[in-house]
Amino acid sequence: MTERINALLSEVESLAAADEKELEALRIKYLGKKGLLNDLMADFRNVPAEQKRETGQKINALKTALQDKLNALRQSLATKEDSHDDLDLTRTPYPVQLGTRHPLSIVKNEIIDIFSRLGFSMADGPEVEDDWHVFSSMNFAEDHPARDMQDTFFVEQHPDIVLRTHTSSVQSRVMEHTQPPIRVICPGRVYRNEAISARAHCFFHQVEGLYIDEDVSFTDLKQVLLTFAREMFGPDTKIRLRPSYFPFTEPSAEMDISCNICGGTGCAFCKQTGWVEILGCGMVDPNVLEANGIDSKKYKGYAFGMGVERITNLKYQVKDLRLFSENDVRFLDEFVSAN
Numbered sequence: 001m002t003e004r005i006n007a008l009l010s011e012v013e014s015l016a017a018a019d020e021k022e023l024e025a026l027r028i029k030y031l032g033k034k035g036l037l038n039d040l041m042a043d044f045r046n047v048p049a050e051q052k053r054e055t056g057q058k059i060n061a062l063k064t065a066l067q068d069k070l071n072a073l074r075q076s077l078a079t080k081e082d083s084h085d086d087l088d089l090t091r092t093p094y095p096v097q098l099g100t101r102h103p104l105s106i107v108k109n110e111i112i113d114i115f116s117r118l119g120f121s122m123a124d125g126p127e128v129e130d131d132w133h134v135f136s137s138m139n140f141a142e143d144h145p146a147r148d149m150q151d152t153f154f155v156e157q158h159p160d161i162v163l164r165t166h167t168s169s170v171q172s173r174v175m176e177h178t179q180p181p182i183r184v185i186c187p188g189r190v191y192r193n194e195a196i197s198a199r200a201h202c203f204f205h206q207v208e209g210l211y212i213d214e215d216v217s218f219t220d221l222k223q224v225l226l227t228f229a230r231e232m233f234g235p236d237t238k239i240r241l242r243p244s245y246f247p248f249t250e251p252s253a254e255m256d257i258s259c260n261i262c263g264g265t266g267c268a269f270c271k272q273t274g275w276v277e278i279l280g281c282g283m284v285d286p287n288v289l290e291a292n293g294i295d296s297k298k299y300k301g302y303a304f305g306m307g308v309e310r311i312t313n314l315k316y317q318v319k320d321l322r323l324f325s326e327n328d329v330r331f332l333d334e335f336v337s338a339n
């Protein structure tokens with residue numbers, strides 16, 4: 001009996017298990033119901049009375065040794081599992097989710113890119129502007145309806161300070177410190193006191209264009225706008241200019257392009273006309289040149305202003321203006337391939 005116990009005790013030291021399964025097999029073999037330890041216990045009955053005490057202690061010691069060993073094996077299996085043997089600190093922790101450029105930025109950059117290639121540089125001006133740059137210098141009469149409270153956000157207690165309603169204010173900013181030739185585009189955000197809906201918003205984006213030099217003609221304007229329309233919407237795009245009115249241009253026009261959604265045959269977007277309006281333009285009114293320190297006898301110019309949302313709607317068929325400012329990633333993710 002003692003020999004069997006000693007043999008088992010020396011076995012304990014060398015027990016090993018590669019995984020949970022092997023460990024469980026060991027437990028059953030030694031400590032299970034029909035295991036070796038219980039075999040010993042069964043035979044214990046036959047041990048002579050004077051040896052019972054010593055043998056009993058040995059069996060107990062064996063049991064403790066077995067339990068300790070199996071616990072140690074279990075422990076080492078557990079630590080092995082999260083021992084990070086394959087840890088590679090240089091690996092990217094998870095696939096980096098790239099953001100996407102906002103659709104309005106994509107289109108604005110495209111507009112900038114087209115006009116840069118035509119020789120236009122960029123100009124900027126403040127969104128919180130004074131009445132002079134937004135209205136007076138742009139030839140708005142004192143009682144012009146655009147100054148009305150319904151369109152313009154005024155800064156409280158400062159009737160002279162407004163949120164610019166158009167980027168035409170930057171024309172004035174440029175002219176007051178630059179003599180011709182001037183050839184700039186001015187992208188930026190503008191504000192109007194409008195109820196927010198699918199078709200209107202209290203802020204939106206425009207790109208203004210201004211070209212002043214000697215001998216600038218309406219033909220130059222038309223050619224630049226045609227080039228722009230074809231670059232933006234494809235080489236088959238047609239344009240048409242309809243007479244219009246703006247205080248700062250004379251003559252003035254609005255430009256339509258052939259509807260790029262139906263190709264000009266008529267659809268809901270172009271209200272079955274085959275044409276969609278994309279910008280206002282005209283020859284800079286001599287009053288505007290003079291008000292901003294430019295000799296209207298020597299210089300002439302053209303100007304245009306377009307809505308970035310409108311062009312984006314046309315390019316991507318976005319039907320609700322509010323999507324542009326809600327920052328819903330499901331909408332923004334749609335533009336991942338356009339980046």
Ligand code: DAH
Pocket residue numbers: 165166167168208209246248249279280281282303304305306
């Ligand atoms: N400022 C005009 C608007 O907000 C757009 C515009 C029309 C700008 C004609 C121009 C222009 O420079 O020549 O509706």
